[in-house]
Amino acid sequence: MHVVIMGCGRVGASLAAALQRLDHTVAVVDKDAQAFHRLNRNFSGYRVTGNGIDRDVLAEAGIEQAAAFAAVSNGDNSNIVSARVARETFGVDHVVARIYDPKRAEVYQRLGIPTVATVPWTTDRFLRMLLPEGVATEWREPSGTVAVLQLPLHDGWIGHRVSELERTTGSRVAFIMRFGTGVLVGQDTIVQADDAVYVAALSGTVTDVTAAAQRAPEESE
Known part of the structure; x- marks a missing residue:
């Protein structure tokens, strides 16, 4: 399947590599072209420079054919807006957004957007090891x-x-x-x-x- 990722930080780059290993096609969107240097040297997917909340940018990334969309930039607002655009405008079935502020995560869940609340999730992972x-x-x-x-x-x-x-x-x-x-x-x-x-x-x-x-x-x- 085709997956669009907004944000090419460490998480976005790692997610792109993992999806490619599973034989999915991947497009990564980021406002900063330099961010694509984080991608694996074997990455063969699409690199799209632009704002992930822009419909034209998402269209260039193949959002109309995408089966999944992940918003993992470093901004909560950008992540949730782009996730809603992917879900409501382009009808992507599987959408998830990373959220840093756990208080916002519950609100966004009510909007029908699955979220990963980074701070509580990371805390739990540390507890499992400690x-x-x-x-x-x-x-x-x-x-x-x-x-x-x-x-x-x-x-x-x-x-x-x-x-x-x-x-x-x-x-x-x-x-x-x-x-x-x-x-x-x-x-x-x-x-x-x-x-x-x-x-x-x-x-x-x-x-x-x-x-x-x-x-x-x-x-x-």
Whole structure:
């Protein structure tokens, strides 16, 4: 398929190289012709100098035949405007925009433009490398406020109700993976051995939630 990329920074150049390795045709758009020096020396796609929000520039890049469009310049506004032009004017099915400001990401998602919120995503990648397995978040909503993570539990939680776990940790159990099958929980659901418990928590509370789950539950009198 043909893919148009707006922005030839490190991400744009890397994405172009990866797509070409997968045998897709690629056009890269950037206002600065010098930016194309970042492209792999074996890059055989199109280099289009111009503003990625300009329809004529996008047309030169082959947007009318494109199956996908990625806006990865260093400007949030430029990324979202060009993404909307690709989606609404040219009818490109697969469109994504990189957003630096996580507060904007949720707004743009509501406009129907999938976004990659760079700061929360990068934070999660670092956490996956720094923290023990099972602590890093599996998913984070666009604003970065709510995270879903697999909760590492103390063995003492086996046999206790999900509702008790929620009260103790201050999180909300989203689902449980049990014997390889996802289970939606109720307040009376009991934690069983080998359950993988996934919870939703406010991003700033993830450390406290994890610490509470790794302690044995207090036994009720």
